[in-house]
Amino acid sequence: MTRAAVMGAGSWGTTFAKVLHDAGTEVVVCARRPEIAEAINERRENTDYLPGVDLPEGLRATVDPAEALTGADIVALAVPSQTLRDNLAAWRPLLPPDAVLVSLMKGIELGTGRRMSEVIAETTGASADRIAVVGGPNLAREIATAQPGAAVAACSDEDAARRIQAACMTPYFRVYTNTDVVGCELGGAVKNVIALCVGIAFGLGFGDSTRALLMTRGLAEIARLGAALGADEHTFAGLAGLGDLVGTCSSPLSRNRTFGENLGRGMTLEQTIAVTRQTAEGVKSSEAVLELARKYGVEMPITEVVAAVMHHGMSISEAASLLMSRSPKPERYGV
Incomplete structure (x- = not known):
């Protein structure tokens, strides 16, 4: 079974984790705040970012990056874009060497003009075939409540894009591949x-x-x-x-x-x-x-x-x- 870590427990990070789980992927969410991890694990709800949305029993959360990242085949990054570089610097020693690093973020870094995939490459040393992007018209609450939606998984390596596609394709969420990161x-x-x-x-x-x-x-x-x-x-x-x-x-x-x-x-x-x-x-x-x-x-x-x-x-x-x-x-x- 594919294992994924979602680094960030905001509305889209939590939603994407739910999509991964519903697609049959084993997934752990890494939250910054203990109360959010506790709410996901015990109440099956992200009370701060997705109140009222039921989360599946098999979806786990932790505040320990090492616990989330251990053995992950896919690492989905869902933090505010301007914090990505600092977060990745802290997580770099924990990243599995063969994991595909997936940006869920939609921003440009201040001061450098770097796209998020470029920040990932510079900070982790990962090659282009291990860096991917998921984008599209994904309003978190709608996708979290299983309303029909779709996204694009983009990576210069088509096989990597297809692996992401397979990891998050569900009856309510279609994923298309692209090589244009x-x-x-x-x-x-x-x-x-x-x-x-x-x-x-x-x-x-x-x-x-x-x-x-x-x-x-x-x-x-x-x-x-x-x-x-x-x-x-x-x-x-x-x-x-x-x-x-x-x-x-x-x-x-x-x-x-x-x-x-x-x-x-x-x-x-x-x-x-x-x-x-x-x-x-x-x-x-x-x-x-x-x-x-x-x-x-x-x-x-x-x-x-x-x-x-x-x-x-x-x-x-x-x-x-x-x-x-x-x-x-x-x-x-x-x-």
Whole structure:
């Protein structure tokens, strides 16, 4: 039997662990806080991140990384993206030498512009054929309650991608394989930034035409950056691109859209941060994505105004004015 360790017991880490268990994989969740591990083991519920969702009896949790990692064939990493490097530095001596390391995170590292797979490679020394990404329109609560969903398992090694596919394919969760790690990661990271902007528009009371505009032009930004970094453009028409973008921008379950919505309704940035219980990855990643775009000479106007609002004090009204007053362009450019 395949054995998996899920490092991180937030909503998506817990949900992915449940998916692995339901697919017949032996799985242990490693939580940071003892009370979460205890709730999973004794109450069969992650009371902090997935309250009301029943977890299966065979799903175990621990606060001991060594216990979780021992004998693991798959190590799924589900921590906030900006903490990954430090966490991996601590876990590196415990990682099984042949395990596939799977990123469940959707962010870009501040200061370095590294994608999560690059952070994994730099920190652990693992080769590309042992590093994978799982992405797609996966809203944790919906998947945790066995609503139909799908994801992409991406790895440069097709056999490794198929092993991940087999480890988490269930009657309610379909998994497709891909070898385009760059495209799958960029789709997941940048859509969070676009979702912040869509949320702001929703909070301001704008309708579906505005949201469709932002999602479509947001997808164009993702594709331009992807092309510059060598991604396969077809990836952005799939689950890890368009699928993840639509899911995150459309659902009230999305942390990033909700964060933006609160800003659009008049809350200050500080107030919004205070009421946000889980990490909205796009807030910090917006600055990192913009730095990456500038490095490669890619124009990303939505990302630029989101980063300015989140980090440089730009007002919502000024951001909207800047976007709508840009010089005319052909619909397809810069790719």
